[in-house]
Amino acid sequence: MRNIQTDQVVQVVRDLAMLAATDLGSDVLDALEQAKAAETSVTGIDILGRLIDNARIAYREKIPMCQDTGMAVVFIEMGQEVHIEGGSLKEAINEGVRRGYTDGYLRKSICDPITRENTGDNTPAVIHVEVVEGERFKITLVMKGFGSENMSRVTMLPPSAGIQGVRDFIVQLVSEAGPNPCPPTIVGVGVGGTMEMAALMAKKALLRPLGTTHPDPKIGLLEDEWLERINRLGIGPQGLGGRVTSLAVHINTMPTHIASIPVAVNIQCHASRHKSAEL
């Protein structure tokens, strides 16, 4: 049995929040550079250059790369041999978010859904805990902006829709989203399971590093084909026209019921901010 103190969790979550806001991953920066090289629209090339400059300035000056510092979504992979000491894990995560958003001068965007009153400290976080084997304890913090979250959807397609129906739903959704999710985007897709599992798979798909290929070649082919279709829409960087509307389509799947095809699309803007640490 391995003991982990809640104080450690608080500190790590705080640091991850501050890092995520200012340090765009190298995979995203590389993808933006490649997009700039592939873009044909003069305006699109200019915008992509500015996004890259913005990310570099944010890293250098330690200031958030976007004013919307999002809702904190925290994924925990917790070994079944791990014991949390010193209080509630949930409270420790929320305290880490509270400190990270305060110490990092990050915008507090979370409010009561009915009264719209701001909670004042960007809590609560959305927390997902997955129990795994062994003594592992991994924390991933996603800083999810809502320009792109608002453009996300879940649907339950009939089996007769087939994989073409799934593709059409996704491409249509990206088309209707237009400039709203601050393209170029990353399109996370979950297919299968139940309604809520499809949504969770779509969000987790956004964590896969850009530039990696899906381990299942037939899913990898779908990712390439659907990205190609999306990039034929002409929405372009920031919706001002061009070739690059999305940087990648990432798909997660799991078996589902014979009566349905649950499909979820979670759209992520170019400010794809997530950081992980292992304790």
Ligand code: SF4
């Ligand atoms: S969608 Fe992304 S880039 Fe656009 S405002 Fe929101 S967090 Fe910022």
